[in-house]
Amino acid sequence: MDMPSARQAIASNKDAWDQSAHLHTTTDTWNALRNSVSDPGFSCLDPTLTGLLQDIGVAGKDVVQLCCNNGRETLSLFGLGARTAVGVDQSQGFLQQARELAALSPHEAQFIESDIHQLPQALQARFDIALVTIGVLGWMPDVALFMHHVASTLKPGGTLVMYETHPFL
Numbered sequence: 001m002d003m004p005s006a007r008q009a010i011a012s013n014k015d016a017w018d019q020s021a022h023l024h025t026t027t028d029t030w031n032a033l034r035n036s037v038s039d040p041g042f043s044c045l046d047p048t049l050t051g052l053l054q055d056i057g058v059a060g061k062d063v064v065q066l067c068c069n070n071g072r073e074t075l076s077l078f079g080l081g082a083r084t085a086v087g088v089d090q091s092q093g094f095l096q097q098a099r100e101l102a103a104l105s106p107h108e109a110q111f112i113e114s115d116i117h118q119l120p121q122a123l124q125a126r127f128d129i130a131l132v133t134i135g136v137l138g139w140m141p142d143v144a145l146f147m148h149h150v151a152s153t154l155k156p157g158g159t160l161v162m163y164e165t166h167p168f169l
């Protein structure tokens with residue numbers, strides 16, 4: 001990416017998420033999440049996304065969630081039978097929470113700190129399914145470029161699952 005303003009926007013966005021992260025751990029929602037994530041069948045996915053993922057078939061698949069925030073959705077993928085689940089986010093603050101939840105979960109998720117535009121080589125062409133959920137597209141300076149990086153994580157013939165609102169919202 002050679003647009004300084006885009007790089008600046010990405011860095012500012014990371015700072016904002018990091019600065020707000022601790023606020024989320026003082027909520028009832030966080031405490032409820034901590035209590036429920038130890039259930040092997042834990043899922044916070046709503047019926048629409050659950051149905052979509054069931055139709056596609058997550059069981060036995062390697063799945064990556066791009067911009068996973070606190071990892072609650074990444075960990076939910078095991079409830080649908082994912083073989084492996086990897087979450088990627090650039091916010092260190094939220095990834096700390098993801099690792100805290102993962103430590104309470106009986107499943108072995110991996111969480112990687114990275115800007116989506118600088119994904120490590122180890123994530124290239126590795127997954128059957130790439131998942132992007134609500135609240136991601138609106139942060140991307142260039143949606144086509146974002147999609148290029150998302151696609152780079154998929155094995156040939158892999159599936160992108162996007163469950164988003166319109167970025168203008």
Ligand SMILES: C[S@@+](CC[C@H](N)C(=O)[O-])C[C@H]1O[C@@H](n2cnc3c(N)ncnc32)[C@H](O)[C@@H]1O
Nearest residue numbers: 017067069089090091114115116133134135139
């Ligand atoms: C609204 S949250 C996603 C929430 C998720 N759908 C859920 O319900 O748990 C958006 C996430 O995108 C991440 N993000 C934004 N820009 C990013 C980038 N360039 N690279 C990696 N993560 C990014 C933020 O750090 C934030 O955690």
